[in-house]
C-alpha cells in the first residue's frame with residue numbers, strides 16, 4: 213500500500229509552468245519542430261523540412277533556439293516533414309557543443325538513413341547544389357549519434373527527464389512520445405493513425421494521463437470513408453484505368469503508404485488473373501532497398517502480418533508476387549497499360565514528375581493521389597483539376613488524364629482524433645500539424661465537445677511560445693512500513709523525506725535501503741580500558757549513574773547494556789570494552805560511561821565499598837558493594853515545593869538512598885544515627901531525620917528538606933558540603949533526567965575551610981559536566 217500526501221502550499225518560485233514553442237508546423241503542415249521547456253530542461257520533438265520549400269527556407273525557425281541547451285531531440289518518424297532537418301541541426305548548428313542526445317525507434321533509424329541518403333543525392337528536391345543543407349558526410353556523422361529505442365522502453369535522459377515511445381500507427385517505426393519533465397507529463401503524438409491497415413498497428417492510448425497533449429490535426433474535422441470502402445474504390449479505379457488501356461500513375465514517397473499500396477495491389481492482382489499481363493511497377497530504388505527493413509521489422513507490425521509470416525517463414529508479405537521494382541528507369545519500355553508508382557510523392561521533380569508531364573495529355577491515363585499533399589506542391593495543384601499546368605522546363609502542358617484522390621495517408625480523421633483525445637484525457641490540448649483554417653475548425657469542434665470541462669485547447673502559431681501553468685500540487689508518496697497504517701486527518705506522519713528528480717517519498721529510515729537503494733553506514737565504536745575494581749563495583753556505579761542497567765552474557769562474557777546504546781563487555785579481570793553504534797546521543801552516553809569508568813578507581817565511595825565492611829547489618833566479605841544502587845533519593849523525593857511530603861518510609865529505594873547517605877556521613881563523621889518520628893513531640897508529620905555527632909557537637913539532617921540544623925557553624929558547613937557530594941554521587945543519571953532539579957534557595961555555598969578539604973571533597977565531580985543540575989537546599 214502507498215499513501216499519497218498532497219501539499220497545496222503554493223510557492224511562487226516553485227510554480228511549475230511549461231513553455232511550448234513551435235518552430236515549424238504551428239498552424240501549418242510541414243517542417244515539424246516543437247520545443248518544450250520546463251524546469252531548465254529543453255526537449256525538441258521532430259526537426260522536419262518543408263517539402264514545398266528548398267534549401268534554408270525549408271528548415272524550421274531554428275535560429276529561435278540555442279541548440280546547445282537542448283537535452284534531447286525526439287524524432288517521431290522518418291517522413292521528410294518530421295526528420296529531414298535533423299542532420300542540419302546536428303551537424304551545422306551549436307547542438308554539438310551541448311550535451312543533447314537524439315532518439316528515434318530502430319526502424320525509423322534504419323529508414324531515416326536510406327531516405328536521407330537519397331535526399332542528399334538528389335539535392336533536397338532542388339536542382340541547385342547550393343541549396344543542399346548538408347552533405348553525405350554530415351548525414352553519416354549525425355546518423356551514428358542517433359540513439360535507437362524500442363516501443364514501451366522507459367528512457368531516462370537526465371535527472372527529472374525521461375520518455376517512453378508508444379505505437380503511433382502512421383508508418384513503420386512511427387512513435388508518439390510520453391515525455392516526463394520534473395513530474396509533468398506531455399504527450400507528443402506526431403503523425404498518428406487509429407486504423408489497423410494491412411501491416412501497421414494502430415496508435416495506442418498511453419497508460420498515463422498527460423497534463424499536455426500536443427496533437428496532430430492534419431484532417432481537422434474531415435471524415436474519411438471506412439477502410440474497406442476506400443480499398444474497393446482504389447482497386448476499382450486502378451483496374452478501370454488499365455482496362456481502358458491507360459497508364460495509372462501513383463506518385464509515392466519511398467516509404468510509408470506505398471508499402472501498404474503494394475500489399476493491396478499484390479493481393480488484388482493475385483485474385484484477378486485477367487490482370488496478370490499488366491505490370492505493376494514501383495520506380496524507386498530507395499523503396500526497393502528499404503523493403504529489406506520492412507522484411508526485418510515484421511515483429512513491430514500488426515497480427516495480420518505476424519501470423520501470415522509465422523505460418524510460413526518463406527511467405528514474407530514484403531516479397532511480392534506480382535509487384536516488381538523497376539530497376540532501371542531509363543531502360544524501361546513504356547509500351548502499354550501499366551500501374552506505375554514513382555517518387556516523389558508531391559510531384560516536385562524526378563520520376564513521378566517526368567511521367568506526369570509525359571502522360572498528362574492522354575485522357576486514357578489516370579493519376580491517383582494517395583498521400584497527403586502539402587499546400588504549394590504540384591500534387592496539391594492538380595487536385596484542383598486544372599486544364600493545364602507548367603512543366604519543369606517552363607512549358608505549358610495540357611492536363612487530360614483523370615486526377616483522383618484516394619487518401620491512404622495514415623492520419624486520423626475527426627471522429628478518430630476526437631475519440632482518441634477523449635481517451636487520453638489531457639488537461640491541455642495543443643493542436644499542431646494542420647493548415648490554419650483546418651485547425652481552426654477542429655478547435656471549434658473540440659471546444660464545443662469540452663464546453664462543460666476545464667480542458668483548454670490551444671493552436672499556437674510558429675515562434676509564439678505557449679506558456680501553461682499548473683497547480684502547485686506536490687505529491688509525497690508514503691511507502692514501506694510507514695504506509696501500513698492508514699493515516700488519520702489530524703495525525704502527523706513522521707519519516708525520512710527522500711527527493712529524487714522532483715518526486716518525493718516519505719519512509720521509515722530503516723526502509724531506506726529496500727525502497728530507495730540508498731546505502732546507510734553504521735559506525736561501530738569500540739574502546740577498551742583497564743579498571744582495577746570488580747564487576748559488581750562497576751555495576752554499582754553504573755546503576756548510580758543510569759538507574760537501571762541491563763545485564764546479560766554474550767560470547768561467555770558478562771555484559772552491561774546502558775540505556776540500550778552502549779554495551780560494556782567484561783573482557784577480562786582487569787579490562788572492559790565499550791561498544792556502541794555511533795550517533796549523537798549514543799556518543800554522549802558512551803562519553804559519560806567512559807568518564808564514570810575512568811573515575812571509578814579514585815572514587816571515594818569505591819574505596820569505602822571495597823575496603824570496609826558496612827556496619828549496619830551486611831556481613832559480606834567480598835568486594836561486592838554492600839548496597840545495590842537504587843534510584844536516587846532525589847528521584848523519589850518530591851521537589852521541595854509547597855506540596856506536603858508523602859509517606860516515604862515504605863519505599864525501599866528511598867530507604868536504600870538513606871542508607872547510602874548514612875554511609876557517606878559515617879565515612880566522614882563516624883557517629884550517625886537515625887531519629888524516629890516518635891522522638892519528636894508535636895510533629896504530626898512523618899519525618900525522617902539523621903543525627904550526626906562529632907566531639908559533643910550534634911547536628912540533625914532533615915532528609916525531606918535536606919536542612920541541616922547545628923549549633924556549631926563549622927560542623928554545619930562541613931555536613932552541608934558532604935551532603936552535596938553525596939547527593940551528586942548517589943543520584944542516577946536517568947533519574948536526574950526524569951526528576952525536576954532542586955531549587956537552590958540559598959545559592960551561596962558555605963565556604964569550605966582548609967580543614968574541610970579532604971580527599972572526598974576534592975573527588976566531588978561537578979555534576980554540570982554531565983549535563984545535570986543538582987543542588988542541595990541549604991538553610992543558613
Ligand SMILES: [Zn+2]
Nearest residue numbers: 289291382403
Ligand atoms: Zn508522417
Ligand SMILES: [Zn+2]
Nearest residue numbers: 291293294403
Ligand atoms: Zn507529418
